[in-house]
Amino acid sequence: MSAPAAAGAVATDATPNLLHVQFKDPEFLSYLSHLQSTGQVAPPSDGSKFDPNHPLTEHNVMAYFATSPFFDRRSNNEQIRMQNIANGIQNLTGGMGARQEEEELKRFTGLEFVLVHSRAPLCFVLQKRWRTSATETTPLAAYYIINDSIYQAPDMYSILATRLQSTVYGLKSSLSAQRRARPSFDSRRGHHGRFIVPDPPTDSAISGAGKNGNSATLTQEDEEEEEEEEEDGAEAQGEDDEMEFEDVAGNDAPPTSAADAPQVKRARFH
Numbered sequence: 131m132s133a134p135a136a137a138g139a140v141a142t143d144a145t146p147n148l149l150h151v152q153f154k155d156p157e158f159l160s161y162l163s164h165l166q167s168t169g170q171v172a173p174p175s176d177g178s179k180f181d182p183n184h185p186l187t188e189h190n191v192m193a194y195f196a197t198s199p200f201f202d203r204r205s206n207n208e209q210i211r212m213q214n215i216a217n218g219i220q221n222l223t224g225g226m227g228a229r230q231e232e233e234e235l236k237r238f239t240g241l242e243f244v245l246v247h248s249r250a251p252l253c254f255v256l257q258k259r260w261r262t263s264a265t266e267t268t269p270l271a272a273y274y275i276i277n278d279s280i281y282q283a284p285d286m287y288s289i290l291a292t293r294l295q296s297t298v299y300g301l302k303s304s305l306s307a308q309r310r311a312r313p314s315f316d317s318r319r320g321h322h323g324r325f326i327v328p329d330p331p332t333d334s335a336i337s338g339a340g341k342n343g344n345s346a347t348l349t350q351e352d353e354e355e356e357e358e359e360e361e362d363g364a365e366a367q368g369e370d371d372e373m374e375f376e377d378v379a380g381n382d383a384p385p386t387s388a389a390d391a392p393q394v395k396r397a398r399f400h
Contacts, residue, residue, distance in 0.1 A: 146199075149288060153198040153280040159185055162194070174250075184251035184278060189227040191245060191254050191275065198280045200273055202258075206238040207231065236264045252277060 162185035165171045173180070174187060186194060195201055196211065210231060226234065228245035235242045239261050247255035254275040259267045272283040284292075 148200060148282045149284055151199060151282065153200070154278055155194070155197050158194060158197055159278055162186070162190055181251050186251050186254065186275065186278060188229065188245065188248050188250060191248070191250075191256075192228050192231060192243070195243065195256060195273070195275070195280065200258075200280060200282060201243065202241060205241040205243055206235055206261075207243050209238070210234055235261065239263065241270075242267075 163180075163182050166180040166185055167182065171180075171189070174189075180187075192207065193211075196207070202208075210226075214226070228248070232244045235244065241258070242261055243256055243258055245254060246257045247253075256273045256275070257269055258271040258273070259269045261267045271285070274281055274283060
């Protein structure tokens with residue numbers, strides 16, 4: 131393998147699956163709590179108080195999301211953040227909130243991240259989408275924040291693939307167990323099955339082993355008698371198959387000719 135190909139393979143293997151990633155930044159959360167406790171951030175407009183254990187709000191949730199590996203630096207959100215920094219506006223203390231940022235993003239086209247649902251301070255839902263105009267967008271992915279931890283929501287393909295794999299595994303396991311205990315066929319007894327897991331022997335079963343031995347002997351004798359009866363029946367059937375018939379003339383009226391005479395069948399056994 132050439133060097134560029136090997137480097138590409140290493141880069142592909144190093145890319146993590148974001149569906150398996152949970153992100154949380156305690157230092158950033160501690161800094162947000164410090165800003166709120168010192169009064170450097172304006173309180174919420176609804177009159178509620180800040181929670182020091184969960185400092186995320188609609189005003190700072192997008193800044194917190196920008197520190198995660200789910201955020202794309204090529205998005206329009208990053209351009210707005212850079213413009214605010216260049217204008218001397220702090221994103222955490224004097225920057226735009228999530229709703230104001232969404233309105234600002236309508237002036238752009240391309241990749242963007244927006245807040246679509248909020249239940250501060252414990253639950254937030256964000257969406258990654260592609261904007262083609264001020265009113266048209268295409269969703270690409272969804273993310274949710276629960277208790278300050280960021281996750282990526284799985285897509286429909288991943289959900290269906292996982293469910294189908296679980297279903298196939300369950301069917302395969304059950305069919306394997308049934309295959310081991312499938313009923314066998316015998317020409318004399320027909321289909322008869324076996325227990326998958328035999329019951330453990332009990333004390334009463336062990337003590338009655340002698341009686342069971344006698345019953346087993348009787349059962350064997352009964353089977354021998356059944357075999358003899360089947361053989362006798364087969365011989366009788368064979369005799370019926372060997373029956374021959376001979377023609378005898380009727381005694382009611384003398385036949386005028388051999389062709390006009392009625393034919394009577396009489397059985398004769400060998």
